[in-house]
Amino acid sequence: MADPPTPEEIAEFAQADGDGINQGIMNPDGSRRPPPYNMHVDDNLYADVRSHLVQTICASVASLFDVLGVPDNPLVPSPLSGDKFEAWYNHRRKLVGRRFDSRTLTVGMLPHKKAQLLELLQLWATRESFDLLEIAHLLGTLENHTKYARWARCWCCALQNAVRRALVARFHIVHRRYNRQGREVQLRRELPRSLLGRVESMIHRERAKLLWTTRQRFTVDADMKASIGHLLWYVRSTEAP
Incomplete structure (x- = not known):
């Protein structure tokens, strides 16, 4: 104790x-x-x-x-x-990647978690382009770290908007290339009767794979750079974010 x-x-x-x-x-x-x-x-x-x-x-x-x-x-x-x-x-505990102090009523990042986030943000600060999986990884990391600092999530809006624009662009491409009706007819013809109930889920899975598995690059715009800059400044200047 x-x-x-x-x-x-x-x-x-x-x-x-x-x-x-x-x-x-x-x-x-x-x-x-x-x-x-x-x-x-x-x-x-x-x-x-x-x-x-x-x-x-x-x-x-x-x-x-x-x-x-x-x-x-x-x-x-x-x-x-x-x-x-x-x-x-x-009064001090380390749990789920965070440091809790019940006397100062604070929740902070562990040093190695801060170092990992700092390295990730520094990498993104120099990026000129990204793909969907890369920015999804960044947003997932930021979502976890801002769980107890929800005020900081407003700095992620530009990144979330970038994901939305990229997903919309990819959706239109997949929609043009993927013949849903023809694929459904093909699956219903090839699958045994016991698996026909899975046709819909198989089509959704195939479309999701086409949507996310891509080498298409998207440009890091000025709003994204500003958002990453704010996050990088805060992580650098705060001892235990």
Whole structure:
């Protein structure tokens, strides 16, 4: 466990006022109030008072075994990933690629995640063109990192618009080249009767493959460069974005 806060650290905090939703963890008589939240089975973020933290962890592990089974078979891997647990529990935690601090009430990126994002943005800052898979990878990475900083998602609008324009352009090309009606007739003629119900999904899959599997390049315009520049500046200038 972490060391208790010093008097100087305690003086920096003010007792929060309870309301109809957030009523605190203690009853007026000093007894513990039952946790108001449902127990999650996976990817828990533990937050509890010191005296009840071990019980909270045990309840989480027990709920995991209740749902997925007790690991009593040596041939079946345990549902509990023990390497996620560390030998200390305090106000700072590393989880799902992020650093949480309940005393400063901040969520930040881990150093290696920041380095990876910085490298990716620096690469894009010098790009003149892109394909669909490349920009989809960039947007997926930014979507993950802005999960707790939604205000930063407005900097991604130019990138999202670029994906939309590229998809529309590719769709019109695929629509002209892909003979849906002829392909459907061919599949219905070649497939056994038991698989005819999958014709529609097969056609959608083929069109999606044609849409995304392409070497067609699209130009990185001025709006995209400005968006990437804003993101790169913020990641560079912030210690723990």
